[in-house]
Amino acid sequence: MEKIRANREAAAGAAIGLTVAAAAATYYVIKRSNSRVRPNGKFPLETLPNDAYDAVIVGAGPSGSTCAHFLASAGARVALLDKETFPRDKYCGDAVCTPGLNILEEMGVLKELVDNNEAHFADSGGFVSPSGLTYIGQSKERLGGAAACAVKRTNLDKRIAWKARHVGAELKEGFEVGKENPTFDKQTGLWMVKSTEGKTVKGRVLVIADGATSKLAMQMGYCTEPPKGVCSRAFIEGGTHNVDFDGVCFYQRESLPGYSAIFRHPNDELNFCYYLIPCGKDGMCGDVSEADLKRLHEGALKSDPFISQAVGPNAKVERMKAAALRLGSQGVPSSYDDHLLIIGDAAGHIDPLTGEGIHTALMGGKAAAQTILDMRAAGDYSKLSTRIYEQRWMKAFGHDFAFSKKGAELIYKYPILLDACANEMQRVGDSMMTKWAEVMTNMRPKTYFLRPDVAIPMGFAIVRELWAQNVSKRPDLYKTGSSL
CATH class of the missing domain: 3.50.50.60 (FAD/NAD(P)-binding domain)
Structure with missing residues (x-):
């Protein structure tokens, strides 16, 4: 009886194993077929008219x-x-990020831009947090190349x-x-x-x-x-400003999660831009709307302590222009x-x-x-074939949108998250700046910040920042008018 029972259990186990294997094979075949263009279609190449x-x-x-x-x-x-x-x-x-630069190089376009002095690679860059914590580093050295290029x-x-x-x-x-x-x-x-x-x-x-x-x-x-999003742009003539960096993002508290930025172009020319990112209530970009763009853009140039001092009083700034996002x-x-x-x-x-x-x-x-x-x-x-395109762009970058x-x-x-990032950059230097640059330029997914080697130090940075703001009462550098 025990031998018969053992044989039955073995047979049942084999049957379960075969079922699982068959299911796995079927799933693999279906998945593989769904990721391929259908063969033998109705319109082979020879059916395309000459015109x-x-x-x-x-x-x-x-x-x-x-x-x-x-x-x-x-x-x-x-x-x-x-x-x-x-x-x-x-x-x-x-700003063209690294994945885009790779494709420009593949097409032979990047060389043309460089040869014609139409591209400036960012070396020194960073950001200013909502509380005015600043870090500008040399991430290019750690990355082995610029994370972005202004064109x-x-x-x-x-x-x-x-x-x-x-x-x-x-x-x-x-x-x-x-x-x-x-x-x-x-x-x-x-x-x-x-x-x-x-x-x-x-x-x-x-x-x-x-x-x-x-x-x-x-x-x-x-x-x-x-x-629902919008951005602005204004070029600043070279030689009329005080900027000595290649690219910095400014996270003003009022316009979060949007931000403004300054990017250096060839011939010392600058691009000052402002991004309003859809967030919160429908039709809003955080606490502001598209209608606030002109006020924010011009106000930042005149009164933001970091931007106004970096640009300087003699800067020749073109009229603001805007585009939808x-x-x-x-x-x-x-x-x-x-x-x-x-x-x-x-x-x-x-x-x-x-x-x-x-x-x-x-x-x-x-x-x-x-x-x-x-x-x-x-x-x-x-x-059934064109959907392969959507699968490809989702794999390349779309998975990161959520x-x-x-x-x-x-x-x-929680603006303090940005303060904590700047806090950590000030503490450890370019190693943190590099991680930030890689995530923000699509070289790594946003989930990179969830890795233990990144998340744990960031957790301590948040604790330090909570202490600095709520216990030590560190001054808000945006309010005190500190500069870069």
Whole structure:
């Protein structure tokens, strides 16, 4: 009897093992198939008419032009449309983070920017906390390279667009998409895009890359609401200011989780910018709204003790200019559809904590190109294939958006967290500054701050800061008017 029981238990165990193995194998096969473009589609390469493109990209900003570059480099036919003529301006903080710099280097654009003195790599940088704690370090030495680079969008955008044209994309400037939505023919699998002047282009895939306000995504119903964030920009003429650092962020308590920043460009020119990050009540950016941007921007230049003293009384500052920010996929529930992708600012690919979106635009543009090339080879452009693009950008950077949103909420509710970070930087130096720089420039995920080797020292830093503010009554350096 015991032998029979043992045999039954062994058989049951084997059956359970086989079931688990089968389930695991099935899960692996399903997961693997869901992460691949479907083969043997309805529209193999030979079915593309001679007068049509593999992709029609609406918007030749960083995301659209990057997508066009990688497509054209691989032999695809690309129409890259933009309503403006290059060079043209874009209001932005102008900082390109390391992941974006890597892609610019891969495309050969970074060398052109450097050779033409259009890029300045940040060496000395840091931030000022809500209580005025300051740290400016040399994180470049620890990172092995600059965490960010300042490039005017006038120069950045033209260089990428022209590079895309150089490798074979057809850059069609002055092509403004008309009020009528692009039309899609299911039989031929082609989009028809018409300009306000009556010009038309046809393509297998429509790529929407027309910026944060994305008129096209809005009118086609893929975007459900206007952007809720906003940023400002004002250039400061070189030689008229007192700034001796490359990049510093200023976290004024009133505008948290937003912040202002100064970035140094070539020829000693500065970019002063202000970011208002959606947080708290609907329509608000913490305790302020978009309507407060001009007041905050101009007020910081005049009366912020750190900014006003760094800029100096003789600075020649241009008039403030502003632009909308669509952060963390806000208002864009899906970035793909049959024969269609949405990329860059139009898809809300801007970090909800930092407001940075150039590097994510470049990363998303490359992911879109890779997906289109896979679909081109397989002949399938259905949702089952275009969704691979969303999986790719989520893996590259989108997974971090939820943590960025939480981070913004925490900073808004507990400004002492930023004070503690500055406290820890002052205590240990560039090692902490480097960790901060890596997280804020997308080199590491926001969850990096949860690692024991980071979280434990930060916990002690918070305790020290609580003691300093509530027991020792350390003065608020913002209120006492201390400078950098």
